[in-house]
Amino acid sequence: MSGIGTKCVQSGYRAKNGEPRQLPIYQSTTYRYETSGQLANIFNLEDPGYMYTRLANPTNDAVAAKICELEGGKAAILTSSGQAASFFSIFNLCSSGDHVVCSSSIYGGTYNLFKHTMSKMGIDFTFVRSDASLEELDVAFQPNTKAVFGETVSNPSLAVLDIETFAKAAHNHGVPLIIDNTFATPINCRPIEWGCDLVVHSTTKYMDGHAGTVGGAIVDAGNFDWMAHKDKFPSLCTPDDSYHGVVYAEKFGKEGAFITKCTAHLMRDFGSIQSPQNAYYINLGLESLHVRVQRHTSNGRTLATFLESHPAVESVNYPDLPSNPYYELAKKYLPNGSSGVVSVTLKGGRIAAEKFMEALKLFSIETHVSDSRCCCLCPSLTTHRQMSEEELLAAGVPAGLVRLSCGLEDPEDIIADVKNALDSVSR
Numbered sequence: 001m002s003g004i005g006t007k008c009v010q011s012g013y014r015a016k017n018g019e020p021r022q023l024p025i026y027q028s029t030t031y032r033y034e035t036s037g038q039l040a041n042i043f044n045l046e047d048p049g050y051m052y053t054r055l056a057n058p059t060n061d062a063v064a065a066k067i068c069e070l071e072g073g074k075a076a077i078l079t080s081s082g083q084a085a086s087f088f089s090i091f092n093l094c095s096s097g098d099h100v101v102c103s104s105s106i107y108g109g110t111y112n113l114f115k116h117t118m119s120k121m122g123i124d125f126t127f128v129r130s131d132a133s134l135e136e137l138d139v140a141f142q143p144n145t146k147a148v149f150g151e152t153v154s155n156p157s158l159a160v161l162d163i164e165t166f167a168k169a170a171h172n173h174g175v176p177l178i179i180d181n182t183f184a185t186p187i188n189c190r191p192i193e194w195g196c197d198l199v200v201h202s203t204t205k206y207m208d209g210h211a212g213t214v215g216g217a218i219v220d221a222g223n224f225d226w227m228a229h230k231d232k233f234p235s236l237c238t239p240d241d242s243y244h245g246v247v248y249a250e251k252f253g254k255e256g257a258f259i260t261k262c263t264a265h266l267m268r269d270f271g272s273i274q275s276p277q278n279a280y281y282i283n284l285g286l287e288s289l290h291v292r293v294q295r296h297t298s299n300g301r302t303l304a305t306f307l308e309s310h311p312a313v314e315s316v317n318y319p320d321l322p323s324n325p326y327y328e329l330a331k332k333y334l335p336n337g338s339s340g341v342v343s344v345t346l347k348g349g350r351i352a353a354e355k356f357m358e359a360l361k362l363f364s365i366e367t368h369v370s371d372s373r374c375c376c377l378c379p380s381l382t383t384h385r386q387m388s389e390e391e392l393l394a395a396g397v398p399a400g401l402v403r404l405s406c407g408l409e410d411p412e413d414i415i416a417d418v419k420n421a422l423d424s425v426s427r
């Protein structure tokens, strides 16, 4: 067993004698066989192998295997985006008439997907606090509940999920816990070690790390016993008519059922596959993930500590600060730090926020987070623009809130830039 940094660099692809040292990009839609029988066996899921890149590709599989090892899982798949990963993680388990318990502190895109789009498919969500107690969670369950979903460190509100409590609640009700681990990355937290069953990622953020490639991933811990809850998961535990009557949980067991169904069924039908070229870029990002996340995190902590001391600042939201309501949860689940993302609320609301952001030089105004360059966003001026002051407060996004994503620049330069911009606001 090697350390997490060695896995970042070496896991996934291994070159055999005389083969390319770097992961090859298999830029091919299709795969050649000598007999129709060989291909038929792959179609029948009797033999492993590739048939068509809409379902699977060797470059993608090597990168998925690396992310799988980083998270400590048993099987994994890459998807075209983080959104596709979140969608597949739920739709692989649920159909019309089913229900999911979900933390209310999740990414806005995930909230829209769940609350507005998936509800049109007949899948309903009940939202609960990320630090809800076991009793509060218990009452959110229904007989048709099939999964629990949350984010380790939420984007953008930076709430920390009480992973053990959520896992316990899920398992008491015979369903898996799914966690979006995008912000923490497996460098700062490995949810599977705390009882989580399925991990999803937007690899677009720290994993790629250079704002180059949109992508996603799903990792299965391989621990959830689908057959023990046969009635809840007919799509995994009863014959799939669209696949020659295969019963995924019987044929592929706890470790393989979920990801095999994702590949054979959902990728076949929805085709949200990562392009092999993009998978290659994500792998380049992963090779330095451990080095970069450490620097992003230390820059975030330095900036958050500085912000707390500045008179133009009303409040700072960063889980690693002792003043933060999630401090104890962060200490438990994220002992090395949460991420490089800090949010700050300025005295003087929207106007101050606008002036502050325009005075920043290293931080550019973007909808993105978590890449090598510093960037910032004011939700009340952009993503949450349509909301009134009252609605903004209810959503936990005060008008003067600015989300700052620390890049890999020198901490002295980041502080100098932010100090200069804050001073100009107070002037």
Ligand SMILES: *Cc1c(COP(=O)(O)O)cnc(C)c1O
Binding pocket: 081, 082, 083, 084, 107, 109, 110, 151, 154, 155, 180, 182, 183, 201, 202, 203, 204, 205, 214, 215, 216
């Ligand atoms: C960005 C993001 C997503 C969506 O990922 P895309 O790759 O943009 O589709 C999901 N979850 C979190 C936490 C994110 O930050």
